Amino acid sequence: MAITDKSDQEILHIVKPMIDEVVDACNRKDWDSFSKYQTDEEANNPENRKNVERQWNESDVLTSLKPEREILGVLRRDDVALVYWKQTCDNVPGEFLASYLIKEINHEIKEVGFLVI
Template sequence: MNILTKSDSEILNIAEPIWDDIVKGANGKNWDLFSKHMPETDQTDEAKQDVENQWEQVPLLTSLTDKKEFVGILRRKDSVLVLWRQWSSKEDGEFLGTLNLQSINSEVKSIGMFIS
């Protein structure tokens, strides 16, 4: 599947369950669920350690709510960014959730996730 040829609604249908797994994985500090949609090459012990350190140091990353609001999709050369307005159960305000998706070996994978 080539993510770049999909419509916005098709991309959103692909992205939502991935984002939900990432949020649930982060909130539960569950690396397996958090990294479920990452390419195998990114599921390293070093990456796991880095993410676990971030979970300990940045409370926002483990307090994301189920509430999110779709903002838009940005297409890049070889990936798409799916943007959500995201909320936290511990931090006041609204945050921007960004999910970077890429087609790898005919599968859509998460190659980056950011909250700011």
């Protein structure tokens, strides 16, 4: 069964621990933990790492993410499931829209995108 064939609840059960780890890794600026669920290609891409580390250094948002979140929904596009939620931060006032994209690759669930806007 493809990830997009699963119910919202099944997808959320899979993705919530992944999001927890990625949010925690952002706050600690920990590349190894942050890239844990990425595809091998992305995790080992020096340009990807450089870009993420630059964002950590330039953005108070990405390094002060609160662990609490309000899940807004799940979208499915081709073979990718996108979970989106309301994100807040410790150091920046206001609310942000965050999304986490997952895809099944070789029978493993992999992150194919993480965005906070």
